[in-house]
Amino acid sequence: MTNATNHQSPITDHSSSPLGPSPSPLTRLYRWKYSLLLLPLLVTFLFYIFTSIFSAAGFRSINYPLHMLVMINIYIILGFSINLVTGYTGLLSLGHGAFYGISAYITVLGLMVLKIPFLPALILAILFNMLISLLVSLPSIRLKQDYFVLAVIGFQMVVYTILYNWTGVTRGPYGIPGIPRPKLLGLWQVGEVWEYVVLSYIFLILVFIYFSKLDRSSFGRVIKGIRDDELVVASMGRNVNLMKVYIFAISAGIAAFSGALFAVFATYIDPTSFGLEESIFIIMIIFIGGSGNLKGVFWGALFVELLPEMLRFLQMPDAVAANLRQILFGLILIVLMRFKPTGFAGDYDYD
Amino acid sequence: MLIQLLVNGCISGAVYALVALGFSIIYRSTKIFHIAHAAVYTAAAYFLYMFFIQLHLGLVTSIVLGLFCTGWLGVLMEIAVYRPLFKEEASGSVMLVSSIGIMTIVVNTIAMLWGNETKIILSGISEVKKFTNPFAGADSAFKEIILTMPQVYQFCISAVIILLLLIVLSRTKFGKKIKAICDNDRLVEIFGVSLLRYRVKIFFVGSVMAGLGSILFAVDVGMDPYVGMPILLIAAVAVIVGGVESFSGAVLGGFLLGFSKALVVWKMSAKWENMIVFLLLILFLLFRPEGILGRRKRRV
Numbered sequence: 001m002t003n004a005t006n007h008q009s010p011i012t013d014h015s016s017s018p019l020g021p022s023p024s025p026l027t028r029l030y031r032w033k034y035s036l037l038l039l040p041l042l043v044t045f046l047f048y049i050f051t052s053i054f055s056a057a058g059f060r061s062i063n064y065p066l067h068m069l070v071m072i073n074i075y076i077i078l079g080f081s082i083n084l085v086t087g088y089t090g091l092l093s094l095g096h097g098a099f100y101g102i103s104a105y106i107t108v109l110g111l112m113v114l115k116i117p118f119l120p121a122l123i124l125a126i127l128f129n130m131l132i133s134l135l136v137s138l139p140s141i142r143l144k145q146d147y148f149v150l151a152v153i154g155f156q157m158v159v160y161t162i163l164y165n166w167t168g169v170t171r172g173p174y175g176i177p178g179i180p181r182p183k184l185l186g187l188w189q190v191g192e193v194w195e196y197v198v199l200s201y202i203f204l205i206l207v208f209i210y211f212s213k214l215d216r217s218s219f220g221r222v223i224k225g226i227r228d229d230e231l232v233v234a235s236m237g238r239n240v241n242l243m244k245v246y247i248f249a250i251s252a253g254i255a256a257f258s259g260a261l262f263a264v265f266a267t268y269i270d271p272t273s274f275g276l277e278e279s280i281f282i283i284m285i286i287f288i289g290g291s292g293n294l295k296g297v298f299w300g301a302l303f304v305e306l307l308p309e310m311l312r313f314l315q316m317p318d319a320v321a322a323n324l325r326q327i328l329f330g331l332i333l334i335v336l337m338r339f340k341p342t343g344f345a346g347d348y349d350y351d
Numbered sequence: 352m353l354i355q356l357l358v359n360g361c362i363s364g365a366v367y368a369l370v371a372l373g374f375s376i377i378y379r380s381t382k383i384f385h386i387a388h389a390a391v392y393t394a395a396a397y398f399l400y401m402f403f404i405q406l407h408l409g410l411v412t413s414i415v416l417g418l419f420c421t422g423w424l425g426v427l428m429e430i431a432v433y434r435p436l437f438k439e440e441a442s443g444s445v446m447l448v449s450s451i452g453i454m455t456i457v458v459n460t461i462a463m464l465w466g467n468e469t470k471i472i473l474s475g476i477s478e479v480k481k482f483t484n485p486f487a488g489a490d491s492a493f494k495e496i497i498l499t500m501p502q503v504y505q506f507c508i509s510a511v512i513i514l515l516l517l518i519v520l521s522r523t524k525f526g527k528k529i530k531a532i533c534d535n536d537r538l539v540e541i542f543g544v545s546l547l548r549y550r551v552k553i554f555f556v557g558s559v560m561a562g563l564g565s566i567l568f569a570v571d572v573g574m575d576p577y578v579g580m581p582i583l584l585i586a587a588v589a590v591i592v593g594g595v596e597s598f599s600g601a602v603l604g605g606f607l608l609g610f611s612k613a614l615v616v617w618k619m620s621a622k623w624e625n626m627i628v629f630l631l632l633i634l635f636l637l638f639r640p641e642g643i644l645g646r647r648k649r650r651v
Binding site: 145150327 | 441445453454456463580588626636
């Protein structure tokens, strides 16, 4: 009899009756949303082992997949940041490269000019990003879809121009080399790659906890309401404009985690990492993975980060691989928008 | 110096107006925020490069062939990507995202085929024309306005084509149908106009406009695979600043942006000339969202 009920209920069915069979441990792990956090770790290592077995060069240093993992985590955090604005609230943002860049530069400013430790510099970057987000959120109140997109692209271009041309502060196209490695709370000097993995995971877990709470909270439902029908939310007595300002501030603040982490991880930043191309790359995470929920971001970030590795594994020369990757992204985008606008694992179809 | 810069602004403004008009025709009639217009713009310059430099055809032949290919590239985008979405009545965001996809594909294909570096169509120093400045005193250092021959061509060709197109749009049956499609495309279908055929025509005309602008600039200063995006943004801003409601608004916006950029170069530095574009955009979006020529609507 238990077998019969097992056949009828699919694994993903959340409404199992109390009398039904208890799910297997594996199913329970799958349903437990925090298990998503293991996904980058798992996929990166499977990918690493797979490519090592089948490549002529054999196993490379373990630092290499760890390096990939840090970048994946950085992009997952960025994915969450843009998911809040685009996936939950329905405002298409092509300006997150700017938030990413501003926070990286502010962190570096804090570390190298003000000589403050990493955490205060991070907080400075978060606060500054939240302030800057007003430049995007205030226009978003009055502008319709296309105009808003254009205004945000404009914001992105202005930030890029400032980073590139304000050579007195940013050193412009030369970039800033020799960014010091972070020391947390005066105790933990981060230096090895695995320590960066731990640091990135700490940030990721913080962001993830915030989002898993948000997903079920009234605030989360209200902003999804803004996405689906702004007028209804307004008629329920919610201040939609204020909500949008909050959303952008929070999103920019989350992006600051990525920016700060990238700056101290790469130890070199220049404006070309934060242009419009980067904004498009960031938004691809949620277009491909899917937005409006927790899991889409993970799949999207894994995909956009591992695809170039895949091309490298197929012995593509680097000069061609960079363009080929972009072409593949473009193709995937068009095909997804045509046949599956929600992305691989998303809830929102941009309608 | 100011006069010289204003003349330069007027010349680049004419080309901006050309591209903006192309963007405006597509945007108003199909309601697609055609970001891939940037890719069409870039592709035109490379078509010219391919025909003129690599296949050694004559300059005029190459331009005509290049424009023809550019037009069909735009049409290909419409048929392959936008048309299925249009039939499914997809939302504007879906169109916009697909458009980003197309742009990424085309720009990177160009970069892959021809490389990332700047390419030049006409090498050597171009011929220079001098005009007397009517506003300068006899002892002024800026008695003469200096223009290169490509600049003269840029202005004349752009101005002629813009005027021609504006006349076609307002006087002929073709133009009136396009205007009707802008207002209500589903209704136009009832009157026996084949909407899909007209969309193809619209994309062809719009893409050729972008291509012409691109070729005019490319002959003067050369190109790289990433020239399209800044120009597209200027064109889109020009459409909004001038007023989305009319085609002449796009032209006016293009000239206005050309002048403002020239003023910024004069007062500050060429480094910041792109900033003024977005400053104008934000100012207009906040204080006069209907644009210069637009009629103020009552807010609902």
